[in-house]
Amino acid sequence: MKQRISAVLGEQPVGQKIVINGWIRTKRDTGGFSFLEVNDGSCLANLQVIADKSLSNYEEDISRISTGCSVTVEGIVKESPAKGQSVELHAESVVVVGWAEPETYPLQKKRHSFEFLREMSHLRPRTNALGAVARVRSRLSWAINQFFQERGFLQVHTPIITTSDCEGAGEMFQVNTSSEISGKADKEEFFGKKAGLTVSGQLQAEVYALALGNVYTFGPTFRAENSHTSRHLSEFWMIEPEMAFCDLQCNMQLATEMLKYVLNDALENCPEDMELFDKFIEKGLIAKLKNVVEKEFAHITYSDAVEKLLASDKKFEFPVKWGIDLQSEHERYLTEEVFKCPLIVTDYPATIKPFYMRVNDDGKTVAAMDILVPGIGEIVGGSQREERLEVLEKRMIEAGIETEEYSWYLDLRRYGSVPHSGYGLGFERLVLFVTGMANIREVIPFPRTPGFAPC
Ligand code: 4AD
Ligand code: MG
Secondary structure (H helix, E strand, O other): OEEOHHHHHHHOOOOOEEEEEEEEEEEEEEOOEEEEEEEOOOOOOOEEEEEEOOOOOOOOOHHHOOOOOEEEEEEEEEEOOOOOOOEEEEEEEEEEEEOOOOOOOOOOOOOOOHHHHHOOOOOHHHOHHHHHHHHHHHHHHHHHHHHHHHOOOEEOOOOOEEOOOOOOOOOOOEEOOHHHHHOOOOOOOOOOOOEEEOOOOHHHHHHHHHHHOEEEEEEEEEOOOOOOOOOOOOEEEEEEEEEEOOOHHHHHHHHHHHHHHHHHHHHHHOHHHHHHHHHHHOOOHHHHHHHHHHOOOEEEEHHHHHHHHHHOOOOOOOOOOOOOOOOHHHHHHHHHHHOOOOEEEEEEEHHHOOOOEOEOOOOOEEEEEEEEEOOOEEEEEEEEEOOOHHHHHHHHHHOOOOOOOOHHHHHHHHOOOOOEEEEEEEHHHHHHHHHOOOOHHHOOOOOOEOOEOOO
16 A cells, blocks of 8 residues: 555554655665665655565666665565664565666755755755755644634635735836837736735735625735845745734734644644754754743833833944834844743834824824744734724825725725724744744745745
8 A cells, every 4th residue: 555654654554565655865785685765755754665685676776776766665564673763664676766866966965054955946845954844834834724714714815916005115026918028018008007916915805804704815925125134035925814893902812822823733743843943953942932832922012112122231233213113133132132932012103104004092103013023023014904084095195195096995994994903924934933944045945035036
């Protein structure tokens, strides 16, 4: 029976005949046998295959096997006398499905740097660390969907091509046909007006929240900002829940519950991969995440956060005063050194936040919330939305936005408006936090950053 290696190592079907497929990690020959370490991506561990020299294709094939070859092995599962593994597979047949030239195969047994591996996004998932990232990423995606579905949220597929700039920061990639770019186009643009790749599905999610109650989107988003940090991508995935009849408090509560839920899920369901990260990538990672699951998140207003920053002895590159946008160094100081746990910062100045955030009674701040975590800074950004038509219109005009272009968005306030809230969780920032990896380019299969999009 064909089996995945994770099932063989989990169930240990000693005495049974099985078939496995996979890629050779290493091979060594001793005393009339070849020991093949085979990995099929289903788990971190390899299955050791023992191939006897008496096998009919030993000289012709098995003796020539090298790292990277793909194989199909049929054999009997036996208890292993060797340390570190419970069972091994005694081969009755080994078929080489695809050869890998040993002189040119780039993934040799030694450890490669992540920078080196980034240059080969087509082969790096075959390494221990990147394979583990892929499994944890998949699990987190599952857990997020499960979290929302269990609570009755409906998933809405918001568009990738859009004609509205949600964050209003002019960081959109434009979408044009090739003839439009070369100037040969008819007068009409393809969509009749300027279109771009979405920076956020929020505005469209609001449409559905104001019809269906609680919804969420989980899709790719694109930002044309020229950021080269270890926390920014040009293409990243975002989870955006949106809830009708929900204020900032209820929004904060959902975000906190969601983070705790998905961290706990990864710890419970990916123990082997999490141990690898704890051992080789970030010492103490598992304890850190458990602590986040168990402890309350801290909460501070923007104004109080600014007071704390002003009172500290720390020298910041960007000077602090009320009204500035918090920089990564400020966020990290607060969450890592002052609070030492996830921190929710609320009520930012209206001038530094987008038009859709609800204006507070003081007229100066908005009902915004960012969640900051140690090691990363902002992982979640959200707010209560402005549900009052006149206030929203005024804010849009102040921000230089054509209100006619957004008449559909204003209609939501004209007809049956309700208080509503939502947030965006950067999926790669979450994977970064859970795996302890240092650079966001390692936690998305095919990273896109300015000047970089190899395959
Ligand atoms: O704070 P942001 O810009 O919020 C929004 O887009 C809102 N419309 C969300 C909402 O309320 N529905 O982005 C949300 C999150 C950030 O907290 C961060 O985790 C992540 O998206 N993010 C990025 N991740 C990777 N690369 C980038 N360039 C990112 N920009 C934002
Ligand atoms: Mg933000």
